[in-house]
Amino acid sequence: MPTGKKCFIATRRDFTGWFSIRKKMELKHGLISADDHVQEHPDVWTSRMSHAKWGDRIPHLAHMDDGSEEWMIEGWRIPFSGVALAGAAMPERGQEPKRWSEVPRAVFSPAERLKTMDIDGIDYSVLYPSVSGVAGQNFGNAVDPDFEIACVQAYNDWLIEEWAGASPRFVPQCIVPIWPMDSTVAEINRAVKKGHKGVIYPASPMELRGVPHLNEPAYDPLWATCQDLGVPLCFHAGGSVKIQMSPGGAFKPAVAAAFGDVVRSVSSIAVVANFLLARVLDRFPRLKIVFAESSIGWGAYELEYADYQSAADGLPSMGYTLKPSELFQRQCYFTCWYDRMSFRARRHLGIGNILWSSHFPLASSTWPDTRRHLESALADVPEEEKRQIQWENAAKLYRL
Amino acid sequence: MEIKYGLISSDSHGQLDRNAYSSRMSQSKWGERIPHVIEVRDEKYTEPVERWIVNGEIQGGNVCNCPTAMSNRSYYPQRWEEVPLEVYLPTERAKALDRDRVDAEVLFPNGPGGTFFYNDAEFELACVRAYNDALAEFRQVSERFIPLAVIPFMSPIETIIGEVERAVKAGHLGINMLADPSVAVNGLKHLGDCFWEPLWAACQELGVGVHLHASAGLAGKLSLPRWQGFSTRQAHCVSTLRNFCTATQFVPYLIFSGMLERFPRLNWVFAETGLGWVSSVLEACDCEWEKRRLWKDGIITRPSDLFRRQIYVDFWFETVGIELRDCIGVDNILWESDFPHITSTYPHSWNAVEHSLAGVCDADREKMLYRNAARLYRLV
Numbered sequence: 001m002p003t004g005k006k007c008f009i010a011t012r013r014d015f016t017g018w019f020s021i022r023k024k025m026e027l028k029h030g031l032i033s034a035d036d037h038v039q040e041h042p043d044v045w046t047s048r049m050s051h052a053k054w055g056d057r058i059p060h061l062a063h064m065d066d067g068s069e070e071w072m073i074e075g076w077r078i079p080f081s082g083v084a085l086a087g088a089a090m091p092e093r094g095q096e097p098k099r100w101s102e103v104p105r106a107v108f109s110p111a112e113r114l115k116t117m118d119i120d121g122i123d124y125s126v127l128y129p130s131v132s133g134v135a136g137q138n139f140g141n142a143v144d145p146d147f148e149i150a151c152v153q154a155y156n157d158w159l160i161e162e163w164a165g166a167s168p169r170f171v172p173q174c175i176v177p178i179w180p181m182d183s184t185v186a187e188i189n190r191a192v193k194k195g196h197k198g199v200i201y202p203a204s205p206m207e208l209r210g211v212p213h214l215n216e217p218a219y220d221p222l223w224a225t226c227q228d229l230g231v232p233l234c235f236h237a238g239g240s241v242k243i244q245m246s247p248g249g250a251f252k253p254a255v256a257a258a259f260g261d262v263v264r265s266v267s268s269i270a271v272v273a274n275f276l277l278a279r280v281l282d283r284f285p286r287l288k289i290v291f292a293e294s295s296i297g298w299g300a301y302e303l304e305y306a307d308y309q310s311a312a313d314g315l316p317s318m319g320y321t322l323k324p325s326e327l328f329q330r331q332c333y334f335t336c337w338y339d340r341m342s343f344r345a346r347r348h349l350g351i352g353n354i355l356w357s358s359h360f361p362l363a364s365s366t367w368p369d370t371r372r373h374l375e376s377a378l379a380d381v382p383e384e385e386k387r388q389i390q391w392e393n394a395a396k397l398y399r400l
Numbered sequence: 401m402e403i404k405y406g407l408i409s410s411d412s413h414g415q416l417d418r419n420a421y422s423s424r425m426s427q428s429k430w431g432e433r434i435p436h437v438i439e440v441r442d443e444k445y446t447e448p449v450e451r452w453i454v455n456g457e458i459q460g461g462n463v464c465n466c467p468t469a470m471s472n473r474s475y476y477p478q479r480w481e482e483v484p485l486e487v488y489l490p491t492e493r494a495k496a497l498d499r500d501r502v503d504a505e506v507l508f509p510n511g512p513g514g515t516f517f518y519n520d521a522e523f524e525l526a527c528v529r530a531y532n533d534a535l536a537e538f539r540q541v542s543e544r545f546i547p548l549a550v551i552p553f554m555s556p557i558e559t560i561i562g563e564v565e566r567a568v569k570a571g572h573l574g575i576n577m578l579a580d581p582s583v584a585v586n587g588l589k590h591l592g593d594c595f596w597e598p599l600w601a602a603c604q605e606l607g608v609g610v611h612l613h614a615s616a617g618l619a620g621k622l623s624l625p626r627w628q629g630f631s632t633r634q635a636h637c638v639s640t641l642r643n644f645c646t647a648t649q650f651v652p653y654l655i656f657s658g659m660l661e662r663f664p665r666l667n668w669v670f671a672e673t674g675l676g677w678v679s680s681v682l683e684a685c686d687c688e689w690e691k692r693r694l695w696k697d698g699i700i701t702r703p704s705d706l707f708r709r710q711i712y713v714d715f716w717f718e719t720v721g722i723e724l725r726d727c728i729g730v731d732n733i734l735w736e737s738d739f740p741h742i743t744s745t746y747p748h749s750w751n752a753v754e755h756s757l758a759g760v761c762d763a764d765r766e767k768m769l770y771r772n773a774a775r776l777y778r779l780v
Contacts, residue, residue: 204625207625240624242621245580245622254694255694258685265684266680267649269677273638274638277634278627297678297680297724298676300676301718301721302644304676305644312743313633315634318633338684339680341727342683342727363691364684364691
């Protein structure tokens with residue numbers, strides 16, 4: 001575990017860099033939300049992909065015979081409870097829209113989103129997808145690599161054109177074809193050149209289709225490219241369905257949705273456990289990893305447990321030069337939004353490793369009370385640490 | 401019982417003697433299927449080794465999982481005569497408790513003993529009865545032992561309840577449960593199925609808690625596909641580390657399934673899952689409950705209040721969860737030694753205690769170290 005002294009030294013160093021950051025970016029509220037979701041609108045893919053080539057396989061909002069609407073990719077129905085992830089912005093909170101006409105503009109219109117950010121006191125918003133999978137996993141199922149690339153590129157182009165083009169306050173992150181690595185790397189290069197500032201990759205690609213295990217050296221080009229381009233690689237929770245407990249049939253829809261959100265977040269415990277020992281962090285020491293949609297409390301515990309258990313299993317003698325917590329603090333980030341009291345465990349996770357998020361527009365988002373939530377949750381946190389958590393860590397990570 | 405040291409382990413592992421099953425199960429009926437120890441060849445060893453065999457299947461692992469009871473802590477005994485008496489003989493085991501200055505310990509299984517899934521409900525029941533009878537004898541020797549019964553999962557619910565009642569009468573103070581029996585064996589009911597409700601009602605009436613140990617049978621289901629590139633020790637570290645993935649999902653399951661509301665006096669005890677994650681999970685559940693106004697959907701009580709009313713968690717090495725103890729509930733925290741497993745604090749448990757509890761006031765210390773356990777198991 002880091003001592004208080006170590007943290008203080010790190011903070012001082014960070015503080016010096018702050019002035020140079022400040023010149024470039026504009027901060028009105030002093031808050032960056034590092035994990036929000038855009039809602040892809042029905043034209044994202046239909047207007048960008050060739051109908052002659054892909055026909056009905058193109059991701060689209062299908063109008064069903066019974067009058068309902070569903071998102072479809074290659075005939076596969078996206079497992080949404082409605083047509084968008086919009087729970088926080090709905091008149092009845094948590095009730096997802098069943099028809100596109102009910103979807104609030106704040107979830108799919110950049111201009112409207114900026115207004116909600118102003119109301120909630122948020123300067124910058126780091127963007128993750130919805131229809132494409134909250135962890136960017138939904139096109140990874142595709143058996144046809146050309147189709148996967150076409151879908152991915154349409155999303156990445158749209159996000160730059162409509163969102164990043166609308167305001168520098170949006171921080172776009174690209175999704176990628178999960179395999180083969182040549183395609184993955186090519187798309188990262190293309191997207192970053194266009195302005196993407198992060199790379200979203202599903203943490204368990206081997207569950208999506210028959211590709212190698214994530215820990216295999218075959219993925220080295222992915223780590224190397226992100227490291228060289230200086231963009232973080234983001235594992236958002238939910239990339240593996242398998243590791244999430246299912247509610248069974250007896251839950252009412254609202255309760256099932258609540259359970260699903262809680263379980264999705266903690267399912268990353270298994271992802272973090274694997275990654276801390278996978279040797280990727282040791283081999284790519286400048287690679288930055290974001291575990292999005294996580295939490296300080298279980299993260300702090302997992303690091304303490306990892307240090308304890310790896311010592312008990314004799315791993316320090318197996319060539320691990322740093323303890324798991326040291327690797328984490330050198331290279332990894334958690335985004336949090338549920339947290340209140342758990343902030344007390346922040347030093348165990350690492351003050352420099354925490355990114356705040358409002359998690360808009362998910363039902364559990366702190367919207368529209370983000371400032372009030374943070375004021376109470378961070379009441380006892382020193383100003384310097386508060387600043388790191390609220391924007392400075394994210395500003396540095398995304399080079400804003 | 402008398403509290404001499406002020407420390408109760410809520411998670412230790414009781415080993416049964418090699419003759420525990422043979423002496424209790426009908427030889428004429430079950431013959432060689434009875435769990436017993438036999439000599440086998442293992443390619444890793446030049447000399448013949450001994451292993452447990454159940455229903456003709458040689459059990460994986462070693463003849464006894466007790467490295468911390470060995471003079472060399474990294475050594476697992478390969479023959480029964482190497483297993484220290486203090487692991488399976490109650491009178492000797494009580495001396496080990498004194499050596500570690502521990503008053504009492506809760507006994508989870510040490511293989512074979514957790515489950516007996518051999519596609520034969522009658523055989524399972526016979527093994528379960530033998531296990532429960534043998535472990536109950538620990539308590540007959542000394543009230544410092546707190547045995548937990550295993551249940552015949554494959555039997556009708558009346559039989560399961562009958563066995564729990566019998567075991568409790570014999571001295572058991574809780575039951576072992578799988579987080580999802582339907583994952584373990586095809587055909588068993590999901591834990592949320594109404595099949596199990598009479599069991600919850602029975603445990604509530606008997607005043608015994610339901611215990612889930614580590615991954616509680618969900619390790620395979622809730623893990624990423626295993627990477628073949630990991631060595632045995634790396635794989636062990638990853639899988640051990642991810643075990644609390646079950647508890648972090650199962651606590652929300654208990655809350656949102658309404659099970660805690662339906663059985664408000666039934667306690668659920670999580671062993672070897674640590675504490676530090678609890679504040680996160682309760683904040684997440686409370687947040688969802690508030691934002692989605694779930695009281696309108698039948699979850700009447702605030703999730704964190706449900707937790708504090710009915711759920712117990714434990715610690716053995718950590719500091720994070722101790723710092724967050726009032727977010728968890730200082731009345732819901734137990735301590736464990738995990739004797740005689742590899743992560744055990746034995747025989748220096750008090751060193752581990754002092755590491756975790758530095759600066760904690762006496763009232764909180766006493767609760768977490770023994771008062772909560774004494775209350776939960778009605779020891780004093």
